[in-house]
Amino acid sequence: MTISINNLLQKRQEKLNVAINQLIRDSELLESVANTLIQSLCSNKKILICGNGGSAAQAQHMAGELIGRFKKNRAPIAALALGTDMATTTAIANDFGYEEVFLRQVDALGNDGDVLLILSTSGNSPNVLAAVNTARRKGLKTVAFTGKKPSKVEDLADIVVRFPAEETDVIQELHLLAIHILCEVVEEHLSKEVVDGQ
Numbered sequence: 457m458t459i460s461i462n463n464l465l466q467k468r469q470e471k472l473n474v475a476i477n478q479l480i481r482d483s484e485l486l487e488s489v490a491n492t493l494i495q496s497l498c499s500n501k502k503i504l505i506c507g508n509g510g511s512a513a514q515a516q517h518m519a520g521e522l523i524g525r526f527k528k529n530r531a532p533i534a535a536l537a538l539g540t541d542m543a544t545t546t547a548i549a550n551d552f553g554y555e556e557v558f559l560r561q562v563d564a565l566g567n568d569g570d571v572l573l574i575l576s577t578s579g580n581s582p583n584v585l586a587a588v589n590t591a592r593r594k595g596l597k598t599v600a601f602t603g604k605k606p607s608k609v610e611d612l613a614d615i616v617v618r619f620p621a622e623e624t625d626v627i628q629e630l631h632l633l634a635i636h637i638l639c640e641v642v643e644e645h646l647s648k649e650v651v652d653g654q
């Protein structure tokens with residue numbers, strides 16, 4: 457039987473609907489993530505973002521929205537996606553092991569009061585767990601986006617948002633939705649700060 461796009465779209469609509477309804481009910485959690493980001497950025501700190509595979513792309517996507525623009529022209533917002541420098545990333549992976557790729561970048565670039573945002577659908581990837589441990593040691597605030605299932609990062613991160621879906625691709629789509637909403641809220645708040653501060 458051939459796979460039907462119409463059917464896949466309908467199933468997706470159903471899954472995203474259920475999940476977004478749940479996120480709306482639990483919206484205080486994303487509010488607290490937004491407040492954490494805003495508080496650090498208003499204190500001239502920065503956001504480091506990381507993840508593997510599709511989540512690495514989403515980390516870059518978010519940094520791009522913040523350093524460039526989301527919907528408004530305003531001052532750049534300090535955000536950096538880890539693992540985007542191939543020379544550094546391959547050197548760390550080759551010399552120290554893949555588990556250290558994010559850890560060493562957090563150690564080198566993260567400072568007290570910065571935020572580390574982890575995007576991991578499983579919440580169990582060893583390199584993101586290692587990055588959270590290092591971030592804690594260095595005094596960064598740590599936020600993790602995961603999927604529905606309980607995961608190891610819950611024992612480590614300050615705030616964990618479990619997105620209510622089981623499949624990697626659906627979880628990633630929900631992460632991206634939250635990333636865009638956070639960018640909008642952060643952008644709105646920070647452009648007001650600049651105007652108010654004039």
Ligand SMILES: O=C(CO)[C@@H](O)[C@H](O)[C@H](O)[C@H](O)COP(=O)(O)O
Binds near residue numbers: 575578
């Ligand atoms: O984009 C996808 C699947 O949609 C894949 O590349 C996926 O990101 C990779 O399998 C990752 O290694 C999964 O890592 P994680 O989300 O469990 O931390």
Ligand SMILES: [Zn+2]
Binds near residue numbers: 510625628
């Ligand atoms: Zn993917």
